[in-house]
Amino acid sequence: MFYFSFLEILLYIVLFIALLILKPLFQMLLMKIKYGKKMYLMYFPLLGRIIEFSRGIKKHNDLLYFEKMISQQHPEVEMVVSNTFLGLTHVFLKTEHIKFVLQNQDLYRKTSKVLFGERMLYKGLAFQDGEDWKLARKVLSKSFEFDQLRARIPLIKRLCEEKFDKVQENEPIDIINLSGNIVGEVITQSFFSQSFEDLNGKTFLSEMVDVMVSIISQYREAPIRCMTRTFIFGTRDYPNWTISKVEHQLLARLQNIKDILSHSIKERQQMQNKPADFLTAYINTIQQNPQLTEEHAIQQYIMLIFAGIDTTSNLFGACCYALAIHPEWQLKLREEIQKQYGNYEELNSDNINISSEITNFINECMRMHTPVPYFIEREVKQDHKVGDYFLKKNSEVSVCLFGNHYDSQNFKDPFTFNPDRWNQQNIDPFIFLPFSIGKRNCIGQHMALMEIKCLLIYLLMNFEVSLVNEKQVWTFKFVYTIQDEKFIQLKRIKK
Numbered sequence: 001m002f003y004f005s006f007l008e009i010l011l012y013i014v015l016f017i018a019l020l021i022l023k024p025l026f027q028m029l030l031m032k033i034k035y036g037k038k039m040y041l042m043y044f045p046l047l048g049r050i051i052e053f054s055r056g057i058k059k060h061n062d063l064l065y066f067e068k069m070i071s072q073q074h075p076e077v078e079m080v081v082s083n084t085f086l087g088l089t090h091v092f093l094k095t096e097h098i099k100f101v102l103q104n105q106d107l108y109r110k111t112s113k114v115l116f117g118e119r120m121l122y123k124g125l126a127f128q129d130g131e132d133w134k135l136a137r138k139v140l141s142k143s144f145e146f147d148q149l150r151a152r153i154p155l156i157k158r159l160c161e162e163k164f165d166k167v168q169e170n171e172p173i174d175i176i177n178l179s180g181n182i183v184g185e186v187i188t189q190s191f192f193s194q195s196f197e198d199l200n201g202k203t204f205l206s207e208m209v210d211v212m213v214s215i216i217s218q219y220r221e222a223p224i225r226c227m228t229r230t231f232i233f234g235t236r237d238y239p240n241w242t243i244s245k246v247e248h249q250l251l252a253r254l255q256n257i258k259d260i261l262s263h264s265i266k267e268r269q270q271m272q273n274k275p276a277d278f279l280t281a282y283i284n285t286i287q288q289n290p291q292l293t294e295e296h297a298i299q300q301y302i303m304l305i306f307a308g309i310d311t312t313s314n315l316f317g318a319c320c321y322a323l324a325i326h327p328e329w330q331l332k333l334r335e336e337i338q339k340q341y342g343n344y345e346e347l348n349s350d351n352i353n354i355s356s357e358i359t360n361f362i363n364e365c366m367r368m369h370t371p372v373p374y375f376i377e378r379e380v381k382q383d384h385k386v387g388d389y390f391l392k393k394n395s396e397v398s399v400c401l402f403g404n405h406y407d408s409q410n411f412k413d414p415f416t417f418n419p420d421r422w423n424q425q426n427i428d429p430f431i432f433l434p435f436s437i438g439k440r441n442c443i444g445q446h447m448a449l450m451e452i453k454c455l456l457i458y459l460l461m462n463f464e465v466s467l468v469n470e471k472q473v474w475t476f477k478f479v480y481t482i483q484d485e486k487f488i489q490l491k492r493i494k495k
């Protein structure tokens, strides 16, 4: 029998915590000695970068203030290294290093830190790897080509008319939720060619997004429990007794959603004349590839909802914010829309992309407020170097876009909102890459831009946009966004 005195146990606990706290500090100091000023060290016991994030919000109303200022305040910095309780994260800021990471994706795998990710996302495109990813990307790509997407413009237009019709004038509205409902419905119709009935008093989509966000937010809601569990059991397959009551309830709601999707997939398999949508394409692939299952199809749909709704609706939110604080651009774009389209019925797949003014405006919104400024963290598969920087197997890497977006060498007066800059700008595709670049780029980028254009054109034809409060805080909720959900109000334009 082992016997430890209370003092010994206390000593071990102190030693263990010291190791957790001191080991990353020691590693980071060694790196600092090696790389000097080119590396920025962001250390805080266990929590690293989170402290800097909260400082950005408190002092500057912007969680990513540091990232936006770094090229002005520390132009020599190429890499930021921070710590979490799981180890070190290396964030690359400079074009050459971002280029290396994105052109050598096989050296990395996407992180497996999403809570219960194996039950909802890891069989989806953004997290798949190797041959599984190649096959899924091939199947899904066809449905995302512009020629396929253009057929969805009438649906997007109809949904814009329906959802905006219910808007209460001069009342604060949740524009991100409103546009998210439109985008989610387009994805669902494209995947299943059908809508689903309301669930738990909400639309099916709202329930689904609510469940996913609530599951992922458990890290924020119960950080100590989640961190300790991950530290002890790793990132997958937690023993049942470590799952809280709230998590059990969320997982039951997730299972309910998956059962409904599963039922729909089974019905489709029996159908004689299958509609030409994502699901049929996926079912055909499953039949030819026995390693794929119904669970893959379900998670592929959840993935598209996860990757497609918040990103697009928050970019639309950023566009609304820019319209509200730059009323001159509201007038300018409204005139342009009047000139190019006259009325909403005229908008179609042949003319949706003709206005460079609209494209410039969207680009400028993405430069200043892109919803995905940090890419999904990657785990290093084997030791290698990115430029001068040595990355050890299992360490973590990410890229941040704001270093480049707010660097005056790339964009003159980077804190000034100036869509006209895009008329002259001949920009390196590795400096401005809101949809990433290379083989793991965003599969939904044409869909997103098409939806944003339909939404913007409808909004400007029918409403004046203003902010509810001058002061707005930029933060992270899944994606980079405005903290206050109801930051916008609309006033109908009299015709």
Ligand code: HEM
Pocket: 125, 126, 127, 137, 187, 303, 304, 305, 307, 308, 309, 311, 312, 315, 370, 371, 372, 374, 375, 376, 377, 433, 434, 435, 436, 439, 440, 441, 442, 443, 444, 445, 447, 448
């Ligand atoms: C404004 C809207 C959007 C932005 C800014 C955006 C941005 C991005 C970025 C930066 C990536 C790369 C992430 C990384 O490598 O870590 C990505 C990947 C991805 N996006 Fe988007 N996205 C948007 C809309 C959409 C839409 C509408 C869909 C689908 C309906 C979608 C589906 C995906 C998928 C499935 C991937 C993973 C691709 C792969 O790994 O092969 N995205 N997106």
